[in-house]
Amino acid sequence: MSDTFRIVDIKLDERSVIRRTPEIEHDRSVAIFDLLEENHFHPSGSEGGPYAVHLGIEEGRLVIDIRLEDGTQHGKHILSLRPFSRAVKDYFEICASYYDAIKSASPQKIEALDMARKGVHDEAAELLKDRLEGKIEVDADTARRLFTLISVLHLRPDGTVR
Numbered sequence: 001m002s003d004t005f006r007i008v009d010i011k012l013d014e015r016s017v018i019r020r021t022p023e024i025e026h027d028r029s030v031a032i033f034d035l036l037e038e039n040h041f042h043p044s045g046s047e048g049g050p051y052a053v054h055l056g057i058e059e060g061r062l063v064i065d066i067r068l069e070d071g072t073q074h075g076k077h078i079l080s081l082r083p084f085s086r087a088v089k090d091y092f093e094i095c096a097s098y099y100d101a102i103k104s105a106s107p108q109k110i111e112a113l114d115m116a117r118k119g120v121h122d123e124a125a126e127l128l129k130d131r132l133e134g135k136i137e138v139d140a141d142t143a144r145r146l147f148t149l150i151s152v153l154h155l156r157p158d159g160t161v162r
Contacts, residue, residue, distance in 0.1 A: 003049075003050050004048035004049060004050070005040060005041055005042040005046070005048060005049060005137075006039050006040065006041055006049060006050050006051070007035060007036065007039050007041045007049075007050070007051050007052070007053050007142075008036065008049070008050040008051065008052065008069055009036075009051075009052035009053070009069070010032055010035060010036065010052070010053045010054075010055070010149070011052075011053070011054045011055070012028075012054075012055050012056070012149060012152065012153060013054065013055065013056030013057065013063075013153065021099075023095065023099045024095075024152060027095070027148055027152075028148065028149065028152045031145045031146075031148035031149055032145075032149070034141075034145055035142065035145040035146070035149075038141065039138070039139070039141070039142040039145070040137070040138060040139040040142050041053070041136065041137075041138055041142060042136065042137040042138075043066055043074065043075050043135070043136050043137075044134060044135055044136065044137070046074065046075070049068055049069065049074070050068070050069045051066050051067065051068065051069065051074065052066075052067045052068070052069055052071065053065065053066055053067075054067070055146075055149055055150065055153060056153070057081065057153050057154075058078075060080075060081055060082075061078050061079060061080055061081060062078065062079045062080075062081050062084075062150060062153070063076065063077075063078050064076065064077040064078075064079070064136070066136075077132075077135050077136065079131050079132075081150075081154070083127060083131060084124065084127065084128075084147075084150060084154070085154075087120065087123065087124035087127060087147075088124070088150070088151045088154045090120045091117070091120050091121060091124060091147075091151055092151065094113065094116050094117045094120055095117055097113055098110070098113040098114060098116075098117050101113050121144055121147065121148075122140075122144070124147045124151075125140060125143035125144040125146075125147050126140075126143070127147075128143045128146060128147050128150070129143045
């Protein structure tokens with residue numbers, strides 16, 4: 001895999017750090033690890049990276065601040081979070097059910113919830129790819145991992161979803 005069009009560092013805006021459940025914190029950590037291991041990230045018109053990306057929320061919008069690995073500003077994209085609201089709520093609800101089921105439910109119920117969770121995740125990743133069209137090209141796995149991180153940013157300090 002080429003290092004030209006990939007993320008080598010990713011940060012989340014932690015100004016509104018909240019106490020995340022261990023499960024959400026685990027999902028965040030795994031998404032970052034997996035994203036840095038393998039991704040495809042090609043900002044439109046870019047001659048190449050690698051890139052350092054900072055994800056944040058400002059005034060109800062997702063801010064994707066792209067820099068080159070050395071910190072040089074490379075671009076910034078701002079997306080409305082509104083199209084992601086339903087997907088994020090559905091994702092957190094199904095994840096909560098899944099994590100509860102792991103404790104005591106039958107393997108069939110756990111598997112059904114896991115499939116539903118993956119389905120919501122896949123749909124949200126496609127939505128993200130669509131919203132990034134013409135701005136940033138990403139593959140399906142990169143979109144899935146970025147959606148997980150965007151979901152974490154949706155959490156308000158009181159633990160509810162924006």
